Amino acid sequence: MTASTSKQDKLIVGISIGDLNGIGSEIVLKTFEDSRMLEFCTPVIFASVKTMSFVKKALELDISLHGIDSLDALVHKKVNVLNIWKDLVEIDFGKEDKKAGEYAILSLKAAVAALKNDKVDVLVTAPINKSNIQSETFNFPGHTDYLAKELEGNSLMLMISDSLRVGLLTDHVAVKDISETITRELIEKKINIIHKTLIQDFGIPKPKIAVLGINPHNGDHGVIGTEDDTVLIPTLDNLRKNGKMVFGPYAADSFFGSGNYKNFDVVIAAYHDQGLIPFKTITFGSGVNYTAGLNKIRTSPDHGTAYDMAGKNEANFDSFKEAVFSAISIYKTREQYLEAAKDPLTKNRKKPALKKNR
Template sequence: MSSKQHKIRVGISVGDFNGIGPEIIMKSLKDKSITDFFTPIIFASGKLFSYQKNVFKLQMNFHYVDDVKDVVNGKINMVNLWKDNVNVNFGTPTEESTKMAIESLEAATEALLNKDIDVLVTAPINKDEMLKLGFKHAGHTGYLEEKMDKKGVMFLVTEDLKVAVSTHHIPVSEVAQNISKEKIKKQIKILNQTLIEDFCVEKPKIAVLGLNPHAGDGGAIGTEEIEIITPAIKELFENGIFTFGPYPADSFFQPSNYKKFDAVLAMYHDQGLAPFKTISYEDGVNYTAGLPFIRTSPDHGVAYDIAGKNLADEHSFSEAIFTGIKIFKNRLEYNDLRENRLVVRKSSSENRWQEDQ
């Protein structure tokens, strides 16, 4: 089925419902024409959303199903995971809100793996509270990598700025020991393929930041650039991947610098995300690159401080939905083109060029 014929199914996990998750989900879906563009499927609780839509004075209806296979196009579907009453305590994580966050993520991921949904969009979670209840990962990325048995890359994207991070949620004291030449090479290869396949960039140009101040200053402030990062960049460039750097992080994120590149690889979380969120906060989307399925999320957290006050801005969540849809279409078209491409080969019997379609 072509991307033009397919009504894309977007699965949504609820996150911590005592944060702003349900609010930004509903605000993103409140336009009555939204189901003309895609089929939303929320994995949560009908009673929870009925309560919160009244809190936020939103006029919208849900189509409740017990099984994701029963969803209907043209409706905002709710896979009703919890049928009991739910206690909402805005601004404070509870065991109940954490359990639902985990169960919603697990159900939505299962639907993604079974191809019952095409795109997964995750609302913000409280990582610490989930770890306390036995969740094994410090975030969505590690969980999805385990479920899909493949390494991904945390990739923050907007139209103009795309930033990946080599190391994710680890202490700064452990960053240096968690980078290596082979790891950086593998991550840049993932980014290169993602830019081609998911963002329609024919020949990507990727900038790499140094780990140390001033990118090591020739070895005076650390040798990781000389021993690890530069050799990885050189080897990739020699093999046809346009990779440049390492650049000093403190001066890189000026428009005259970063706009020359299609993506940036930072060495650690805050090195990449602090400038990204400063430049692109409202439009930013977190995309897990390199996985066989598509997952996006807003680039902010649970925001307990404004939960329940009708102050949450849904813009980043809406961007996450439509970025996921765009990536799905791009990937579908890329695969269609590859399946139907002309393959030129030399005939051994006739010693002439033939074209096979």
């Protein structure tokens, strides 16, 4: 039984609050300050009602918060705040602080646990600071790696918007390690994840996938590197033989500027900045980070903690709102896919009529 059972299909959206000294709390509260959002979902913020009330007052936001100590006490049509801690937290907007990182992880762990146990339907995460979250009990580069450990499946960072989707072969990998990290096995694994994701989560039956080259100009036949010729191209050829509509590799420097990305359902970049710089340039403020390939749905805004504008009531919350809508949409599309994918013979088979004794 899922969290949304018996509530008119209104999904429960779990929200991890992120770094309290950043803009996370502001964009979460601003999103649900518009009461019309409660027609689409029931939010649960994993934090504390005292902490959220402090932010609400500091930013003079017009929003009612409903504090609960258990998810069983959740109330629909309200902005629920599940009390994960009882401390009176000292918030210092704009400051990178180890304590803020500790609260961010408390929130994240509680939200992920609720997601795993079907107490919430989807998870939307506010931005964290990848440095101050590190500890003996939490040693992950970010959300994606932690979710990959806690949930089932193979995770992949997929940036999505109305006009563009960008997936990555490698995400938080040092530049010096990229070429040796990209193997034939990795390329096949990532493209297979993307292919399945586009079908089941976005309703695209025959995805067209563009792949960018690893080196400048795809290596210029070995002049600037051999990885495209020896690793990438043979792998793409093999995927095409297996029926996938995979195109490329394309030289990354001209691919986006020419508008060629509009001809494909997704673009796969070799590494983080190759894909995210053009994505954020084209979509900034409306893009969403989706962790594809897992058995649960998680999205987040396409930006970080933005310490420079924290506490100033200046943060743009459009990306977070889009993350909420995307999570809901992906959940429903996947549910429809899984329902349609059930064995039609099993689904429609009628039990034989019992013969009456004569």
